[in-house]
Amino acid sequence: MSLMLTKEDLAKYPFLKQSIAYIESMQLNLGDLAAEEYSGILRKALTRIKDSIDRKINPADLSDLESEIISYPLSLALVYGSKSNWLLNRFATIEAKRVEEELRREPRDKLLEIAKSGFSWEIEPVDLRLEWEELPFSIPLQSYLEAATSFNDPHWKLINRYVKGGRVFLNSGSLARLISEGFKTKIIRRASERELHNFRIPEALAPYLDEIQRYAQENMQFDDELPQGLVSDARPPCIAAIMEDVKAGKSLSHMARFALTTFMVNVGESVDDVLKLFGNVADFDEGKARYQIEHIAGMIGSRTKYKPPKCDVLRSFGLCVGMDEFCRNAKHPLNYYRNKLRRMRKPGGQTGARDRKKGV
Amino acid sequence: MHEIVRKEFREYYSGLRAEDLEIPDMPEREFAFLQFGGEVMIRHMKFLDPQSLKGYIVENTPAHIYHSSAYYKAPEATDMNEKGWLGADLIFDVDSDHIRTECKERHDRWRCMECGRDGTGFPPESCPNCGMKKIDTRTWICEDCLEAAKKEVVKIIDEYLLPDFGVSESDFEVFFSGHRGYHIHVRGGTFRMLSGDGRREIADYVRGIGLDIRAHGFREEKSGILVGPDMKDGGWRGRVARAVYEFVNRSSLEDMRKVVAPTVAKSLYENKEKFLRNISSYPPYWGGLKGYTLESLEKIAFASIKGLTCNIDERVTIDSKRLIRCPNSLHGKSGLRTLRVNYSCIDNFDPLKEAVAFRHGSIRIYVKEAPRVRIGDEELGPLKDKTLEVPLALGLYLICRGAAEPR
Numbered sequence A: 001m002s003l004m005l006t007k008e009d010l011a012k013y014p015f016l017k018q019s020i021a022y023i024e025s026m027q028l029n030l031g032d033l034a035a036e037e038y039s040g041i042l043r044k045a046l047t048r049i050k051d052s053i054d055r056k057i058n059p060a061d062l063s064d065l066e067s068e069i070i071s072y073p074l075s076l077a078l079v080y081g082s083k084s085n086w087l088l089n090r091f092a093t094i095e096a097k098r099v100e101e102e103l104r105r106e107p108r109d110k111l112l113e114i115a116k117s118g119f120s121w122e123i124e125p126v127d128l129r130l131e132w133e134e135l136p137f138s139i140p141l142q143s144y145l146e147a148a149t150s151f152n153d154p155h156w157k158l159i160n161r162y163v164k165g166g167r168v169f170l171n172s173g174s175l176a177r178l179i180s181e182g183f184k185t186k187i188i189r190r191a192s193e194r195e196l197h198n199f200r201i202p203e204a205l206a207p208y209l210d211e212i213q214r215y216a217q218e219n220m221q222f223d224d225e226l227p228q229g230l231v232s233d234a235r236p237p238c239i240a241a242i243m244e245d246v247k248a249g250k251s252l253s254h255m256a257r258f259a260l261t262t263f264m265v266n267v268g269e270s271v272d273d274v275l276k277l278f279g280n281v282a283d284f285d286e287g288k289a290r291y292q293i294e295h296i297a298g299m300i301g302s303r304t305k306y307k308p309p310k311c312d313v314l315r316s317f318g319l320c321v322g323m324d325e326f327c328r329n330a331k332h333p334l335n336y337y338r339n340k341l342r343r344m345r346k347p348g349g350q351t352g353a354r355d356r357k358k359g360v
Numbered sequence B: 001m002h003e004i005v006r007k008e009f010r011e012y013y014s015g016l017r018a019e020d021l022e023i024p025d026m027p028e029r030e031f032a033f034l035q036f037g038g039e040v041m042i043r044h045m046k047f048l049d050p051q052s053l054k055g056y057i058v059e060n061t062p063a064h065i066y067h068s069s070a071y072y073k074a075p076e077a078t079d080m081n082e083k084g085w086l087g088a089d090l091i092f093d094v095d096s097d098h099i100r101t102e103c104k105e106r107h108d109r110w111r112c113m114e115c116g117r118d119g120t121g122f123p124p125e126s127c128p129n130c131g132m133k134k135i136d137t138r139t140w141i142c143e144d145c146l147e148a149a150k151k152e153v154v155k156i157i158d159e160y161l162l163p164d165f166g167v168s169e170s171d172f173e174v175f176f177s178g179h180r181g182y183h184i185h186v187r188g189g190t191f192r193m194l195s196g197d198g199r200r201e202i203a204d205y206v207r208g209i210g211l212d213i214r215a216h217g218f219r220e221e222k223s224g225i226l227v228g229p230d231m232k233d234g235g236w237r238g239r240v241a242r243a244v245y246e247f248v249n250r251s252s253l254e255d256m257r258k259v260v261a262p263t264v265a266k267s268l269y270e271n272k273e274k275f276l277r278n279i280s281s282y283p284p285y286w287g288g289l290k291g292y293t294l295e296s297l298e299k300i301a302f303a304s305i306k307g308l309t310c311n312i313d314e315r316v317t318i319d320s321k322r323l324i325r326c327p328n329s330l331h332g333k334s335g336l337r338t339l340r341v342n343y344s345c346i347d348n349f350d351p352l353k354e355a356v357a358f359r360h361g362s363i364r365i366y367v368k369e370a371p372r373v374r375i376g377d378e379e380l381g382p383l384k385d386k387t388l389e390v391p392l393a394l395g396l397y398l399i400c401r402g403a404a405e406p407r
């Protein structure tokens, strides 16, 4: 074990090289974990998953390190075994949030150690003091781009980072976020690997899988406020403009793609319909697009992250084109859409016929 | 009419040394060809060495020759999964068609296919008369266009690739495309494995898309004091600071009024010296002017960086499996060569001279219509409806452009 990383760290950060080695050294068999002697661990794993469903972010339980460490691979196995994208995303998101919170309490050298052990990024400590802040870490450009392109917050765009000599300079908070996002990506990517496609939970654990699935079912919330399918006339100008670009076969920016996809998914379009929409865009890659859209769609109901960006954000990306009366009262494109729908449905307003099959 | 062009192309390729067709990691590249008059791209070809590539070209004499920016395990496979993507060069494509130069008034025309409205210069996005987007263009290039494209290339390399991205001189090559612009190929390991999203970030970075100056240290303290970055800072942080300095330094009161409210413009203009001194002191101080807020600073910043962002075709940079012209191949729409440019001498590079492939002979042509054109040292036009004898390179150029026919 490295000088700095303790067994507590293995419990807090399951993605560390050392954590993985530790678990492997125990030579556990998944099926065996249903046995009586492991019931404590099993209970821990179940709680871990249920907490994620409830969006409860608990720090690692350090009173019994061993079971805390083992409860992670066990809960992960149950999540993979459920074959539910919704649960997978929820679990990965909450685990990542937990890790981020833990990381924010770590000193710099520990943070560095964790980043190096968990990922193949060549992070280096640096001593960059700007006028008003310090950036104590640097990471190679390509590692940053691999880790950060899934972020849709403008602050993560490369152009809004301190970039010099092929490296991106970061403060501790950003590095913590990068690590936790990297962790989340690992959990989700792993699920689409071939070996996991045929993964089945051992018979002995099946009742617990049922329990988890039932719990997930009960707690999944569906966004039923919006109609199932796009009502064209209620589209906000920004979204209409992006759709025009799509129609013209123009290549969309990352943000435009994200705004359009999240918008469509949030108004109840299916993944297939959204994919069809992108069909004639120049740089379209169906496999990848499907993955991204499903990713976004899987998050629906969680009401957390994968909503379209706010008007402010769209504006700063040059995607806001309109200022009609609904725009003036909306801070968010979905807001715009809801208000306009409501108006259209009032007596005397236009009737909003669904026209999802028309395409664009 | 293609026959003569084809014959000359074949002669050119026969005389070419095979080594001139060499590209790095040839066996991992896909090659693609477009025949004269052909519409369908012949793709998924693999060549192990320049000799076999030359053999193929001489035999088939295509009008356009491409290789993939990507490296593949099996470049000859037609299915993407079987091809096995192993990475790709990072490409920047600078096309003078996309740069608004004044010379376009002299040599470009456009016409609305819907209502017939036409005009000269840079084509409008949609027809000013009927609003439709079906605009037909007839564009030409001239020395000025190509010079503007060259400036963009230098900007990309000197302002972004070298200082910010840490690319070294041996990691990239610059090519004249053989027609309207330049390509930069970055081959070093750094970018090779980047996904499309990562490449998008690179493209946005050099194009200035999504810039938020608040992320670069500009902010208003609770006390109302405006703080901001130092001009010596790296990346966009220092770039914005330097740009604002330059802008304020060179701007007249009129220029400033176009960007910020009149009162702010006035106080900025009258206190120019002090403001410039403040922002170049350490730590820099960005405020102290009447009515001057973070919003005005933001407006000035965005006005200042206009000339610093790069004009590239972002689709090419984003694409991790692009087809790109082979070095020393001929461009079927110009008869000029795709030519490697020695970057240290790019200032003196004259594409219309050095990329000439046909240096001897002449040809008799009938010219329908052409603006003034120069190829090599020969100039011609503007002219219309004329038959004349011209040097071979110039004649082929006009024929390839579709403006002339052999007689």
Ligand code: SF4
Pocket: A236, A237, A238, A239, A310, A311, A312, A314, A315, A319, A320, A321, A322, A323, A324, A326, A327, A328, A330, A331, A332, A333, A336
């Ligand atoms: S104000 Fe909001 S809803 Fe309206 S166009 Fe702009 S971004 Fe879209």
Ligand SMILES: [Zn+2]
Pocket: B112, B113, B114, B115, B116, B117, B127, B128, B129, B130, B131, B132
């Ligand atoms: Zn028209």
Ligand SMILES: [Zn+2]
Pocket: B101, B103, B104, B107, B140, B141, B142, B143, B144, B145, B146
């Ligand atoms: Zn020109």
